[in-house]
Amino acid sequence: SAVISQKPSRDICQRGTSLTIQCQVDSQVTMMFWYRQQPGQSLTLIATANQGSEATYESGFVIDKFPISRPNLTFSTLTVSNMSPEDSSIYLCSVAGGGEKLFFGSGTQLSVL
Amino acid sequence: LAKTTQPISMDSYEGQEVNITCSHNNIATNDYITWYQQFPSQGPRFIIQGYKTKVTNEVASLFIPADRKSSTLSLPRVSLSDTAVYYCLVGAINTDKLIFGTGTRLQVFP
Numbered sequence: 001s002a003v004i005s006q007k008p009s010r011d012i013c014q015r016g017t018s019l020t021i022q023c024q025v026d027s028q029v030t031m032m033f034w035y036r037q038q039p040g041q042s043l044t045l046i047a048t049a050n051q052g053s054e055a056t057y058e059s060g061f062v063i064d065k066f067p068i069s070r071p072n073l074t075f076s077t078l079t080v081s082n083m084s085p086e087d088s089s090i091y092l093c094s095v096a097g098g099g100e101k102l103f104f105g106s107g108t109q110l111s112v113l
Numbered sequence: 114l115a116k117t118t119q120p121i122s123m124d125s126y127e128g129q130e131v132n133i134t135c136s137h138n139n140i141a142t143n144d145y146i147t148w149y150q151q152f153p154s155q156g157p158r159f160i161i162q163g164y165k166t167k168v169t170n171e172v173a174s175l176f177i178p179a180d181r182k183s184s185t186l187s188l189p190r191v192s193l194s195d196t197a198v199y200y201c202l203v204g205a206i207n208t209d210k211l212i213f214g215t216g217t218r219l220q221v222f223p
Contacts, residue, residue, distance in 0.1 A: 004156075031206060035213075042200070043157070043213040058210065092156050096206045100145040104156025 002027050002097050006105035013083055013112050020079045021108045023093030028073035031096040034066070037107070038089045046091075049076050083112045117201045117214040124220050131188040133217050135201030138182045143208060146177060146184045149200045151216070157200060161186065188219075196221045 149157035
């Protein structure tokens with residue numbers, strides 16, 4: 001298994017600002033994923049971040065809005081840029097563990113005013 | 114990419130067995146079937162995974178028929194703490210984007 005720490009756990013931000021979410025894993029992992037979960041909804045994949053390559057974004061998500069860094073095998077950041085109230089959501093970091101399993105952080109609850 | 118279909122919600126009472134079925138008609142040969150549990154304000158948590166037939170661990174059983182086009186998560190003797198959303202995922206991490214379906218919201222009553 002993998003233990004994932006996400007920071008911040010929650011934040012309230014003003015419209016037009018940016019927030020960077022950090023994801024730290026206690027072991028080296030190749031594949032990391034960023035998901036968004038809007039209130040009462042399922043998880044939506046934002047992008048896949050593999051160390052040593054550019055992140056791969058899903059339809060509806062672009063790098064200018066959600067830049068991702070993956071500097072090493074234990075760390076990644078997701079930035080939510082130029083925020084609007086529609087970006088209010090829970091953002092979750094996930095890693096691929098052994099045996100086709102995903103492990104998740106506890107998430108970052110973002111509210112944009 | 115195998116799409117999954119689950120019931121939106123289910124109700125049960127403490128001590129009962131709960132079976133949640135997931136349909137995945139276009140499952141690929143390399144795909145695994147994995148179930149996750151999510152409580153409010155937490156990330157999903159791995160419950161059980163299988164490829165075919167039956168898998169059992171300390172918290173659940175997973176039944177997969179021979180054609181693998183569906184799977185059933187079985188929770189024996191549920192308690193109030195099993196109230197959560199349960200997601201069925203089908204795919205292979207190295208080849209697929211793991212897309213979550215709607216999930217099943219299980220409510221357990223006293």
